[in-house]
Amino acid sequence: MRSERGPDTHRTTVQWMGEPVLTLADVWPQRPRGVIVSLNSTPTSVAAGHYHQGSLAQRQLSRLADAGLFRAPEPGQTSFEDVAAEAGIGLADVVRRPTCAERHLIAREIEVGRRSLVVELEARRVALLICIFRRPVDVLLGTSGPPGFQPRTTSWGARVFRLPGPFAPVQEVRGVMAELTQALGSASSVQ
Template structure:
């Protein structure tokens, strides 16, 4: 077996071993960034969100004040220093949402909610729409969701990576205001 690097992990996923990204949990989670599943390029690098779109989304989160922007491509260290971690619903890497089955989302969603609740996560940042639907039963719209999780956590859905700048600024200012409120 090859040596693992970065946050790579071998995990059992629905009865099959997959090379994936390990969950990154801060000691005292202030927030968790939740994605649908890791991209193969991210797993290959051993770090979350290594594609151009993912990098752009994480830079938006840094600009909103969720954590300090790192000098390079790897965000885990800066996020952990701010009490922010990373996880995905589905552990099997794939190129896109079309490659992820409903059975995998169902399987991963129960594990996700249990892990977030047991660790007392009070802010969940969803880079894309799928985790919002898993956690709240609806995709909602970009921004802070009115509905909370079953354990009372707030859920923030990021704007799409190609959304208009004025929409991105408006939505990301909601996250900044929430972070400034100390809630």
């Protein structure tokens, strides 16, 4: 595996289903209190060397900063890896192969990635999974409820939180994100 990790990039080359793939390295804090789980990275994010470089994903990460999950990056910065890791929050993808859209993934890739990621998350005893979009919730739990904490937990007991969609009404966003803020204030809800 070749890695270009450093302050300016998190790109790495991994073996994915028998082929080398340039992607983003998972971010694993020493003691993760939570992990932001995505389905897979986009070519734009991989080219930039940072997770979630699209405008919709940036909006979602800003909502997480506003909720108190981690501090916002410095003005003009679009990378969240350092501020997330500093707060004990990791970042990981289910599928290691970047694509422009979910429709470019095959079911086998999603299942292989899910199994591999679950092993990593369970081994690290991650208690909180945050999904900025709906699809990773479906992959991890087999179903997805409305935005907010999901009624089901993972096989190892982790809570799963789904953000409202990027275009959700402001009132919905406020209510759901307040739920996360409240949970973050309670040590027992994320440990």
